[in-house]
Amino acid sequence: MKKILITFIIILCSFYSKAQEATIIGNWQLTTVSGVGETETGLEVVFIFEDNGVLKAGKNRKSRTINAGTWAYNKKKKLIVLSSDLDQDFNGAATIIKLNDKELVYKKGISTFSFIKFDPPAKVVITMEKPILSFESDDMYDEEGNFNYEEAEAKLPWTIETIVNYLKNYTEMVYNITSFPDEQEPFAWVESEKINYKEAEQTIDVREYSYYQNDYIDMMEDPILIDNLKEYEEDFMFFPKDNLDIYQVVGTEEIETPAGVFECTIVEGLGRFNAKVKYWMVNEKPGVFAKVINVKDAPVPYGNTKVYVLKEIK
Numbered sequence: 001m002k003k004i005l006i007t008f009i010i011i012l013c014s015f016y017s018k019a020q021e022a023t024i025i026g027n028w029q030l031t032t033v034s035g036v037g038e039t040e041t042g043l044e045v046v047f048i049f050e051d052n053g054v055l056k057a058g059k060n061r062k063s064r065t066i067n068a069g070t071w072a073y074n075k076k077k078k079l080i081v082l083s084s085d086l087d088q089d090f091n092g093a094a095t096i097i098k099l100n101d102k103e104l105v106y107k108k109g110i111s112t113f114s115f116i117k118f119d120p121p122a123k124v125v126i127t128m129e130k131p132i133l134s135f136e137s138d139d140m141y142d143e144e145g146n147f148n149y150e151e152a153e154a155k156l157p158w159t160i161e162t163i164v165n166y167l168k169n170y171t172e173m174v175y176n177i178t179s180f181p182d183e184q185e186p187f188a189w190v191e192s193e194k195i196n197y198k199e200a201e202q203t204i205d206v207r208e209y210s211y212y213q214n215d216y217i218d219m220m221e222d223p224i225l226i227d228n229l230k231e232y233e234e235d236f237m238f239f240p241k242d243n244l245d246i247y248q249v250v251g252t253e254e255i256e257t258p259a260g261v262f263e264c265t266i267v268e269g270l271g272r273f274n275a276k277v278k279y280w281m282v283n284e285k286p287g288v289f290a291k292v293i294n295v296k297d298a299p300v301p302y303g304n305t306k307v308y309v310l311k312e313i314k
Contacts, residue, residue, distance in 0.1 A: 024073060024080065025051045028104055028115035029061060035111045047115065055082060055090060061118065063190070080106060133268060133276040133295050140246045140269070147246045155249035157265040158286035160233050164204055164226065166286040168197045172313040173288075192216075202226045244269035244277060255280050255290040259310045264290050285310065 030045045046063075048056035049071055057068040069084025069091065077095075084090030089108075097112065098105040104115040141147050153159070158166075167173075174192045192209040194216045203223035207216035224232050233243070247269025255264045264280035271277045271294070280290040288310055 023099055023101060024049050024071075024104065027061075027118050027120050029118055030113060030115055032114040033111055034114075049080075055084065057090065133278055133293075135248075135268060135276070137246060137270055137274070140248055152247060152249070155265075156267070157281050157283045160229050163287035164229055167195045167204065167206075170195055170312055170314055174311040174313070175308045176311070177308055196223070198223065244271050246270050247277075252283075253280070255282075257290050262290050282310075 026049060028047045028049070030043045030047065031041065033040045033043065044060040046058040046061055046065070047068075048058070048065060050056065053070050053072060054067060055069045055071045056065040058065040066086075068086055069082060071083070072081045073079070074081055074093070077093075080094045080096060082090055082092055082094065092108055094106040094108040094113070096104075096106050102117050104117065106113055172192060172194045174190060176190055194207045194209070195204065196207070197204045201223070203225055205223040209215070210217045244267070247267050250266050250268050252263060252265050255262050262280075262282045262284070264282055266278065266280055268276070268278045276295040277292065278295070279292040282288045282290050289308055291308065
């Protein structure tokens, strides 16, 4: 009877240990860090303990995540053992103080870390039918073999001047990019560009956010004079980054995106490496493209579709 009881206790403890490890798995938002006479609150950092032992981290619930290291559960000592070369917060052993389906509290060194568990955001699934672009480069030239740029440009919804005039009203533009055919997590790829327009000097510049430097960095050495915009056209054609060599306007269409429904001008043409490109220029938002499709007989990432979700900050 005594042996049976001991065996039952061992099984129960083993089950409890596995249950604890399973409870650790998931998405946790750090809310509080307390030390000796000091407490930091209002935190948004996210730790993700994956079931394969991978530890991921993000700036907040909506930001992209990085592989921060690995984690393991020491059931005998009730420790989470973290291993990472990135930061001391992701490295070392942490003693579990409290753990349930909603809360995780552990002590690491002199600091106590408190987390709340949350469900990962639902994936944004953007389904699109990849169009067949059957045109050849010769289709865009006239009988004499010339491409009429003036005629093509006259059909476009905006010029570099209209792009800049539109940007004057904003301080920042943020893009959430989803690649086709992969289903990306929301905010998995974020590009942020800050616009600085000075009316007195009649200059404008655009700075791109660098995750490496954790700041907006200059894309251009000096602000651009409005009168010299043509020389910097590619800096303001946010998407696609490269201008098409030859193209044709094939019509207009209302495009539904996670950012709303936009009336777009549809353009088809050839870009670098003779990649066939079809994109949708949002008529009322100069410089903004609803989606861009590159068709090329090559493996990913060459033949892909990108959808740009726009967030405007005035």
